[in-house]
Amino acid sequence: MKLVSINKEDFYAGAEKLYNSYKLYIPVKQEDNSYAFKNSDKIDINNLTFLNTRLSPKSLVFPQTEKMFSYTTDTNSEDCNIIKPINKENLKQAILGIRPCDSASFGIVEKNFDTEEYKDPFWINSYKATTFIGLACDNPDSTCFCTTANSGPFDEKGLDILLITSGDSFIGKILTKKGEEAAKIAGWTTEAPADSVSAIEKQKKEAESKISSSISTDKIKDKDTLELYNASFWEEEAFACINCGTCAYVCPTCWCFDIQDEISDKKGIRMRNWDSCMFPLFTLHGSGHNPRDLKYQRARQRFMHKLKYYQDKYQSGIQCVGCGRCIRLCPVNIDIRRICDIMNS
Amino acid sequence: MAEYISKIQEISKKILQDGKVDIVIGFSDGSLPMASRPCFIKSPEDTGKLIFDGNCGINLANYLTGKKEKIGIIAKGCDSRNIAQLIVENKIKREQLFIIGVPCFKMIDKRKTSLLFEEEITQVTESDDKIIVKGKNKEKTFNREDMLQENCITCMHRNPVIYDELAGELIKESDQKAEYEDVKKIEAMSSEDRWNHFSEMLSACVRCYACRDACPLCYCPTCFVDESSPQWVGKSADNQIDVKTFHILRAFHCAGRCTDCGACEKACPMGIKVRKFTRKLNSDAMRHYEWEAGLTTDKRPLLDNFRVNDYQDFIK
Numbered sequence: 001m002k003l004v005s006i007n008k009e010d011f012y013a014g015a016e017k018l019y020n021s022y023k024l025y026i027p028v029k030q031e032d033n034s035y036a037f038k039n040s041d042k043i044d045i046n047n048l049t050f051l052n053t054r055l056s057p058k059s060l061v062f063p064q065t066e067k068m069f070s071y072t073t074d075t076n077s078e079d080c081n082i083i084k085p086i087n088k089e090n091l092k093q094a095i096l097g098i099r100p101c102d103s104a105s106f107g108i109v110e111k112n113f114d115t116e117e118y119k120d121p122f123w124i125n126s127y128k129a130t131t132f133i134g135l136a137c138d139n140p141d142s143t144c145f146c147t148t149a150n151s152g153p154f155d156e157k158g159l160d161i162l163l164i165t166s167g168d169s170f171i172g173k174i175l176t177k178k179g180e181e182a183a184k185i186a187g188w189t190t191e192a193p194a195d196s197v198s199a200i201e202k203q204k205k206e207a208e209s210k211i212s213s214s215i216s217t218d219k220i221k222d223k224d225t226l227e228l229y230n231a232s233f234w235e236e237e238a239f240a241c242i243n244c245g246t247c248a249y250v251c252p253t254c255w256c257f258d259i260q261d262e263i264s265d266k267k268g269i270r271m272r273n274w275d276s277c278m279f280p281l282f283t284l285h286g287s288g289h290n291p292r293d294l295k296y297q298r299a300r301q302r303f304m305h306k307l308k309y310y311q312d313k314y315q316s317g318i319q320c321v322g323c324g325r326c327i328r329l330c331p332v333n334i335d336i337r338r339i340c341d342i343m344n345s
Numbered sequence: 346m347a348e349y350i351s352k353i354q355e356i357s358k359k360i361l362q363d364g365k366v367d368i369v370i371g372f373s374d375g376s377l378p379m380a381s382r383p384c385f386i387k388s389p390e391d392t393g394k395l396i397f398d399g400n401c402g403i404n405l406a407n408y409l410t411g412k413k414e415k416i417g418i419i420a421k422g423c424d425s426r427n428i429a430q431l432i433v434e435n436k437i438k439r440e441q442l443f444i445i446g447v448p449c450f451k452m453i454d455k456r457k458t459s460l461l462f463e464e465e466i467t468q469v470t471e472s473d474d475k476i477i478v479k480g481k482n483k484e485k486t487f488n489r490e491d492m493l494q495e496n497c498i499t500c501m502h503r504n505p506v507i508y509d510e511l512a513g514e515l516i517k518e519s520d521q522k523a524e525y526e527d528v529k530k531i532e533a534m535s536s537e538d539r540w541n542h543f544s545e546m547l548s549a550c551v552r553c554y555a556c557r558d559a560c561p562l563c564y565c566p567t568c569f570v571d572e573s574s575p576q577w578v579g580k581s582a583d584n585q586i587d588v589k590t591f592h593i594l595r596a597f598h599c600a601g602r603c604t605d606c607g608a609c610e611k612a613c614p615m616g617i618k619v620r621k622f623t624r625k626l627n628s629d630a631m632r633h634y635e636w637e638a639g640l641t642t643d644k645r646p647l648l649d650n651f652r653v654n655d656y657q658d659f660i661k
């Protein structure tokens with residue numbers, strides 16, 4: 001691990017150089033003051049105090065629609081009805097200004113897409129082609145609970161470089177080989193002063209102490225799955241849920257997808273689109289039977305998966321990084337912290 | 346506001362105790378500033394959980410379709426109109442309901458407030474004409490009037506249209522006429538500009554369908570966009586034609602039924618102004634048929650009813 005000093009000019013120049021070598025994504029302020037990752041190099045230091053982007057950056061590795069195969073149904077073609085992979089070129093990309101919770105989320109999603117048994121080439125190739133240049137959080141939101149959900153405001157998991165704000169410059173913590181390469185390209189090579197390590201440590205403690213919300217999941221782990229599943233609180237707690245799926249779409253750790261064919265004329269595309277356990281169609285059988293027929297059953301699935309099944313299956317914590325997006329954007333104020341408390345009590 | 350809350354709690358308690366209803370559907374306190382959570386109360390002892398304030402913009406009529414039990418429900422002007430609409434459309438029976446009417450003091454627009462405050466909001470308190478917004482580093486007082494949801498600004502029916510008991514005195518309705526200036530502006534555009542306007546507006550749509558799911562009119566067991574055999578609308582996020590198809594068709598399904606309660610827009614995570622479509626249809630219903638949805642349970646809905654003197658100029 002190496003520490004570099006990056007002053008304002010170096011930062012801007014670096015962003016430009018990264019833009020020329022990678023497909024660079026940066027957080028850009030939108031008209032309504034929200035932020036979104038866009039392909040640009042016009043990064044503005046003054047805007048980097050942003051809390052987090054409205055949508056998580058998961059779509060940069062796992063797009064909402066991924067075209068996987070193509071085919072033709074034209075009987076005159078010798079390729080008729082043969083499905084062929086669409087060879088996607090995974091250009092090198094970099095995400096500059098990703099928050100630590102979001103970069104940690106990729107490690108959680110990886111457990112699903114890259115296993116001994118199954119390897120998802122689309123996700124893996126795209127993930128490998130991505131360099132993560134994170135930005136530590138000095139002023140977390142009151143809905144951030146990352147420190148009790150696999151991450152923290154200065155967490156380094158999944159990052160190649162961590163940038164720490166220091167006045168109007170940055171200290172860059174180079175964490176991986178990929179990070180070294182990016183720092184070299186960006187020209188961020190000035191060694192940081194020796195006291196940086198302790199300064200960062202202090203800043204980190206300060207940021208962590210500003211995290212005002214937390215969850216406990218320890219008891220959930222030991223609870224009997226069926227007991228939790230059949231608990232009486234679900235109907236009441238999930239009553240308000242309109243099953244809109246917003247929480248899953250904005251969540252960095254929700255990974256479910258649905259495979260669809262779309263044919264226009266005689267040309268077909270097989271694609272996968274984001275899906276959500278909140279939707280009735282998610283579990284609808286061909287027979288018309290739906291094992292999760294009621295709204296509360298679908299809401300229960302989301303929380304059981306994130307907080308119980310995932311813990312049981314992978315033995316490595318919950319499937320959540322505490323980014324707080326689902327809390328902020330749920331139209332009817334279903335709050336995962338509240339549900340978690342009830343499940344854990 | 347405090348009187349409203351105590352009255353709501355009192356009535357709810359009474360009807361639960363008397364066995365007039367099995368549950369009361371209302372709002373409970375939210376976990377964030379400017380949020381409330383729809384809830385149901387089963388026991389008279391729990392009625393203290395019910396609240397009401399300027400953050401109760403979600404339309405509770407959305408929770409009625411298909412319910413079998415006897416229900417007490419808190420209804421603002423727009424909720425009551427959607428309840429009337431659901432009764433006419435046979436989705437719930439009038440006899441099943443005990444409607445606690447709340448003459449509405451208009452709802453606060455969370456997005457507008459956040460936009461103007463610019464930092465994270467940690468607390469919001471409202472009085473009759475002011476809202477005080479607090480953040481970690483500052484505090485600001487706004488005129489309540491400047492912070493209202495757009496649909497509430499033009500609302501003509503703040504008093505509930507049907508109710509069994511009121512939680513507050515009826516108020517004087519606005520005497521302005523529904524002008525639909527916003528609709529006229531879009532109507533005045535060339536068709537190309539209009540297409541671009543809507544394309545731009547919908548480009549951020551992630552097709553979560555929260556707008557539909559928050560809408561009390563959208564109760565179809567399977568929405569046309571979810572139909573899979575045959576599949577009517579493509580599902581990818583890339584195809585903007587499919588996105589437009591969803592929005593335009595959904596709006597048409599709400600023609601003559603929409604009460605402009607604003608739940609769709611409130612629910613959208615992307616802040617898309619989906620009411621632009623339904624407003625156009627509401628304006629047409631008003632202009633051509635002098636029709637506003639959900640004002641009574643005595644009339645058939647606009648579009649399942651034919652009158653010989655109906656506007657017909659569009660038939661060419």
Ligand code: SF4
Binds near residue numbers: 241246
């Ligand atoms: S929890 Fe909230 S955001 Fe998630 S599906 Fe339910 S209503 Fe939508």
Ligand code: SF4
Binds near residue numbers: 254320321325336
């Ligand atoms: S469940 Fe909610 S808080 Fe957790 S990672 Fe997903 S969006 Fe963030």
Ligand code: SF4
Binds near residue numbers: 421451503
């Ligand atoms: S539309 Fe009218 S009745 Fe409905 S919340 Fe707004 S002001 Fe109240």
Ligand code: SF4
Binds near residue numbers: 552557613617619
């Ligand atoms: S709620 Fe918003 S993002 Fe979701 S489908 Fe409706 S308009 Fe699109």
